[in-house]
Amino acid sequence: MRILLGVGGGIAAYKSAELARLLMEQEHTVQAVMTAAAQKFITPLTFAALTGRKTLTDLFAIEAAIEHISVAQEHDLLVVAPATADLIGQLANGLAGDFLTTLYLAFTGPVVLAPAMNVNMWQHPATQANLETLRRRGHRVVDPGSGYLACGMTGPGRLADPETIAAAIAQELRRRTDLEGETVLVTAGPTEEPLDPVRFISNRSSGKMGYALAEAAAARGARVILVSGPVHLAAPRNVELIQVRTALEMRNRVMERLPDAGIVVKAAAVADFHLSKVPDQKVKKTAARVSMELDPTPDILAEIGRKKGDRLLVGFAAETQNLIQEGRRKLESKNCDMLVANLVGGSEVGFESDQNEVVLLLRTGESIPLARAPKREIADRIFDEVLKLRLALHAEHGR
Ligand code: CTP
Numbered sequence: 171m172r173i174l175l176g177v178g179g180g181i182a183a184y185k186s187a188e189l190a191r192l193l194m195e196q197e198h199t200v201q202a203v204m205t206a207a208a209q210k211f212i213t214p215l216t217f218a219a220l221t222g223r224k225t226l227t228d229l230f231a232i233e234a235a236i237e238h239i240s241v242a243q244e245h246d247l248l249v250v251a252p253a254t255a256d257l258i259g260q261l262a263n264g265l266a267g268d269f270l271t272t273l274y275l276a277f278t279g280p281v282v283l284a285p286a287m288n289v290n291m292w293q294h295p296a297t298q299a300n301l302e303t304l305r306r307r308g309h310r311v312v313d314p315g316s317g318y319l320a321c322g323m324t325g326p327g328r329l330a331d332p333e334t335i336a337a338a339i340a341q342e343l344r345r346r347t348d349l350e351g352e353t354v355l356v357t358a359g360p361t362e363e364p365l366d367p368v369r370f371i372s373n374r375s376s377g378k379m380g381y382a383l384a385e386a387a388a389a390r391g392a393r394v395i396l397v398s399g400p401v402h403l404a405a406p407r408n409v410e411l412i413q414v415r416t417a418l419e420m421r422n423r424v425m426e427r428l429p430d431a432g433i434v435v436k437a438a439a440v441a442d443f444h445l446s447k448v449p450d451q452k453v454k455k456t457a458a459r460v461s462m463e464l465d466p467t468p469d470i471l472a473e474i475g476r477k478k479g480d481r482l483l484v485g486f487a488a489e490t491q492n493l494i495q496e497g498r499r500k501l502e503s504k505n506c507d508m509l510v511a512n513l514v515g516g517s518e519v520g521f522e523s524d525q526n527e528v529v530l531l532l533r534t535g536e537s538i539p540l541a542r543a544p545k546r547e548i549a550d551r552i553f554d555e556v557l558k559l560r561l562a563l564h565a566e567h568g569r
Pocket of ligand 1: 417436437438439440441442467468469470471472484485486487488489500
């Protein structure tokens, strides 16, 4: 594969020479790009000698006038190591003052960032907020190791080992295309069930998990259909977005677009009850008390489960207690292959949060806990396990 190696200006820059060597050994083509600060620590010649290619440094060199665009288009992955606090800030905010940061904006493939800096700089809320932005964008952050730092302090901030960074690169390269040829249908967000023309019943789902799943699947090469309830999120890139309001509308759109084979991920928090006959006019405050009779909505997941065919079905369960027990019950009763069990009710993970912490319950009986991480990372981990499960199920059925 063709890898762009961005080198930032930190003492760890010398270690990225080792990373370049390792990537070359793995038979990748490596194109080094250095910031001005990086060149204070190590020379472009070092990378040129290791990679057999001229190191790119100057945005304003005559031949570089449009080179950053073509260089971006010709490569499969961008890794930045070391990613300094300053560079992370520039990337998070879209500043494009030199070759590397301009290249980053022109690059549409996977991005791996390996930060290295002083422990206080690493822990600073500004750095952490910038990293959060980059993670949410789908970039992979290889966390620094802990230990003695060049500044004399001890703690997190040390560039991850070249082997660890190379392993993350290998995984991101696989994720680039491993859903090619697949159709993935994702549902997301809450539904709104009208009580009259101005009122409705809904729930706290933000849609963030479902949108992260749609985004991840599209980035991995799938054709993605996203059926979404009302949310305040931008449409993900390269995804067909179908907006719905009620559970019934969601059911109808999902059934119309259900792929024959493929992956169906039901992340939506569908309302369980609705008013079958919605009054035409606003309900007036005349009575001291109003009671309404609600009917059950169609259970979309259970309906797909009943006619599953060759589809791989992933359900979600939002629970406030008995997570695993309830999750297993829903996995069985709705005939899912995987169920993402999600503890909600707390403030740090779940519904409105950007982070999540879930347990994947598989039809094979396995349970896989996923530690707290941004929803976009959880989404990629879910698809990693979906693909493994599919291989296991195919082997089991000899299909
Ligand atoms: N679901 C669905 N249609 C419904 C209700 C739920 O497709 N009418 C799906 C959700 O998208 C989710 C899964 O079923 O993937 C579980 O949703 P959840 O609300 O946790 O479960 P319920 O079946 O509603 O069970 P309960 O209310 O007893 O927790």
